[in-house]
């Protein structure tokens with residue numbers, strides 16, 4: 001089931017989840033790297049979070065408390081997600 005989020009810019013949209021740095025780059029317009037879980041509009045995170053995930057998660061690369069705390073995953077509307085992704089040329 002798709003969750004719905006109410007965006008100030010885009011009204012009702014599909015809910016997506018991204019790291020706090022990607023939310024920040026929506027405002028700054030500065031690319032910070034874009035990694036995502038593979039599905040369309042899958043959970044996304046930046047290069048700094050990717051480094052932290054690998055450092056904390058070892059060979060499995062699993063998220064743990066520290067990498068998740070660093071990422072600070074936040075809710076974002078689907079249309080905002082698409083703008084962040086296209087900012088990174090994807």
Ligand SMILES: [Zn+2]
Pocket residue numbers: 019020021022045046047048049070071
């Ligand atoms: Zn991040």
Ligand SMILES: [Zn+2]
Pocket residue numbers: 007008009010011013077078079080081
């Ligand atoms: Zn939006």
